[in-house]
Amino acid sequence: MTQTSTQTSTQTPTETPTETSFGPLLRQCRQAAGLSLRQLAARVGYDHSYLSQVERGQRPGSADLARLCDEELGTDGRLSATFERRPARTAQLRPEADPLETAWRGLAATLGADCPMPADHHSVPPVSLLPDLLRQLQGAAQAEAAELSILIAETLTRLGERSSARRWWWAARAAADSAGSGPLPALARAREATIGLAERRPLTELLQLADESVALDRAAPGRAGCAPLTARALVLAELGLTHEAHQALQELIGVGDELLRATPQASPFELHWAEGRVCTLLGYGVAGCVLLERARELCPDSWIGERARLDLSLAECLVVAGEVAAGLATALRVLVELPDEWHDTLVYDAADRVLRVVQTEPGAAELRRLLARPMSRSGRSVGVGSSWR
Template sequence: MAFGAQLRQCRQAAGLSLRQLAGRVGYDHSYLSQVERGQRPGSADLARLCDGELGTGDRLVETYRRTSTKARTGTPAMRTHSLETAWQQLTTALPDSVLLPQWPDQLDELRRLPAARRLPELVSRLSTLQTDRQAGHDARQAELSVWVAETLTACGRVGEARRWWWAARQLADGCGDTGLSSLVRSREATSGLSEGRALSELLPLADEALALALQEPLHPDHLLGARAVRARILAGLGRVVEAHEQLPEVLSYANELPSASTGAGQTPYEVHAVEGSVCASLGYWTAGCLMFARALELCPSERLEERALLELGMAECFAGGGQGPAALALALRVLIELPDEWHTTYVYGVAERVLAVVRSREPRLPGLHDLDRLLAAEAWGGRTVGSESSSGLGRE
């Protein structure tokens, strides 16, 4: 019996729904559905966790090992390449790029996977592009490289992420698409803010992103991203007047995106999140909180990390507005309720800002030690336990 069919049989025998089992093992229910239907192979980690929750001994682990071994021997072209192999393939192909950058959005589904499980999918797609080169693959590789870089950063592997940012810029520039080149630089600068890179290093990236975006005024989402990250960097550098000059432009370009939810650009909730981040960087705490709240209402429920970031953005606005107890309570709830596998450096970056602001204003406030302790745990280091797991936080 195939692993997916065995999993469905064991789950039904235990009387659990897909959502119940997904909550216990920390996986998205739609992913489990795809595994049960044979649309995804699953993983040894999933099999182990399901065995534990369903009381099936090692049955699912053994089934997965047996079926995955058959799959590997039967279809060698589909073997997962290592990250290093994908990097070598990518850099080898750089000089021979094909210049056609348009492609449909095929990466949205990856947002439903936590960072550690997203990485193998990205590597697999990169490897497929390398073995089956067609027109437009340079642009696809550029976007995949951005996702790899962001995912590595989310997992705390910042050093490795740097070279993937470099590759993304090289590939985007080689396509001759100024909008794509702008987008890559905006996302690198935004990621750099989260990982704590020097602002003086990030500002040239933001300047380049804006200059490139201005060459394509028909793409307001590129202008939005470039101006937003530039405003945040300028505010951090203390160049407040220049940062404030960006705010009307950010709001103006955001208003030009009424159909973003159906296009390849930013969705409405992402636009409001950008607005909230800019407002927060400029000290407009009430406006920022409202923007984050609006974004949270529109953000799909399955995007756990993004929802956590939006709530932490609200907590940062509470902290900046002098509502320390509310900020700590919200930040603690987010980190406690968010399954460990969804904890990332991006999440911790915002939570650390909340902690720093509250501590500077109310150093004896109850809850500071608890938040500090949670952040010190760095839960993205490898645990994969869902918040509803019957085994609690002790399982490794």
């Protein structure tokens, strides 16, 4: 009997937190506590399907989940310790300041070789994308420098680096204006105005950018697609100028397909997203939901961040349309299931907009908790207005 026990112990040693990764250890501890996935999920406030994916290693989990499970399962910090010992992912490291500053100082002298745009940059998490953009900026011609500067400014905004983003927006406008006639000057201002809404920049400042964008686009030999009209319609709706926003929406809908044909590189889903967002802001809930559903159908599956923002915009629109429970459930699902590397300021701005219209509804407290929890990649709060500084 003793010999059999010893042999069994040798063949299947008891796993320690060091030897077991977070997901399998979570399953062991849950089963040892006699809880089902649904029971544990209800106690820690996470979706049971998400917990199942974490246990199977399909999702990494989070420090917040580990802490809550430690509390519920009485595991004395074992899960948190194991989660913290997971292999570090280089994608979660913030680039050093020097490459950013070097690229900034060298921007004025960018001449010479053509610089290809990043392949499908929407599919790359913002922390991973920024170093690649900075590398490609070296030696870029003026037009490519303008396009890369727009992407760098957008990426910095998503990472919460608002002060640095402002400098790069200035660089994008300057490079675009120096590149000669074409759509870039209008595009740079339109993109800055649109993303500025998520930064909560002064709306009068953003309206000026949007108006400049529309004027430049109409005077340019090449069109900037839907971006200028999109920016203006969104800012007018945010300002509460209902009549002007309605007119801008009608113009956008009227010429949208034509502009898409004129600019093949444009994404149709972005047009329908903008139309749906304006409808939501104007209180046209049903129409907004239809347009946002259409945008979701057109958005590639690999564009994880964009799809998360679309789903959160749809959640807000569902609430406006009277489907409060469905909208709140959608927002909670997005925040729980979205991988950590895609948790950025644009996603959390979209989630915060849902929270603002469901403040007193059951479940709002859970959404508020998810918005306030620390983000594992940097330890900072991911709520609106957060930054590394």
